[in-house]
Amino acid sequence: MLRIISILCYATAIAFSISLNAQAQGRTENGQPCSENQACKTGQCYPGPGTDENENVQHYCLSTDTDCAVPGLDGVKSNAEVMINGSLYRCVNPGARRKAQLVLVQGLPSR
DSSP states (O other), rough: HHHHHHHHHHHHHHHHHHHHHHHOOOOOOOSSSSGGGGTTTOEEEEEEEEEOTTEOOOOOOOOTOSBBHHHHHHOOTTTTTEEEEEEEEEEEETTTTOOOOEEEEESOOOO
């Protein structure tokens, strides 16, 4: 009986550890809203166009091989242009270890 309880405790500990690991790695796909790097599968949560309901800049999960976060996409490289809700944005990398960001080129800001 003690052996069965010991095995059950061990199995529970393993399941709990796997669950914590999955949470730490993040489950959010690229192009989806995020609030921290750990939420994303790639570990990259970058500012994108638009604001949330509290007028804070919206962040999106970003692919590791792109520079700017775009809603619904993996992201885009520096100098690429993308249409979002009828407005044209360009991915601008300011350098000096700062994150690249989308800059409005033509149209109204995304909400």
